[in-house]
Amino acid sequence: DAGVTQSPTHLIKTRGQQVTLRCSPKSGHDTVSWYQQALGQGPQFIFQYYEEEERQRGNFPDRFSGHQFPNYSSELNVNALLLGDSALYLCASSSLRWGASQPQHFGDGTRLSIL
């Protein structure tokens, strides 16, 4: 039973570029959340997708956008990259059909470095 998978594992970009990160949720899960984790910090919630719609958003600018596909996989897009966007981007999946208070399953993340 595959868990949450993310791609790519590492990515190097320069300021001003755009990036797309991908996530496949755990089998049976319908909800995907994205988190940004700066070095030495706890993860910060970016947004969550359920039924192909953004359901909740954290305190991130519009440069951060996302999408969820009918097969529940998801993409995170970041435009006009800044040095401060360098972080580990984590995807987590869960199943809202069992309620919001379920543990989330995390992927190993994408390490994004901005030069």
Place this chain on the structure above:
Amino acid sequence: SQQGEEDPQALSIQEGENATMNCSYKTSINNLQWYRQNSGRGLVHLILIRSNEREKHSGRLRVTLDTSKKSSSLLITASRAADTASYFCATLRAGGTSYGKLTFGQGTILTVHP
């Protein structure tokens, strides 16, 4: 911004000793969860305690929750070198529209020496 604080920021112990980590939070919660993160990897869910529970056990883990003080503690008994990791508490806010948004603390770095 992070909702909670974790204490201590770093903890260094010998194998076989117990490790206790504390977490405080600010808002009313539906539940509180503890996660472990090995260096550079994703988070692994350890245990979930609901707001109407006071204590929960899972193997060598014991979690307590005091909603009056808005605090929780994680106890790892008989620690092993493999327990070396960062530990995070995360809260799910009370209310009907949280949709599973977790708010994490800053984490405690635990080092267990063989």
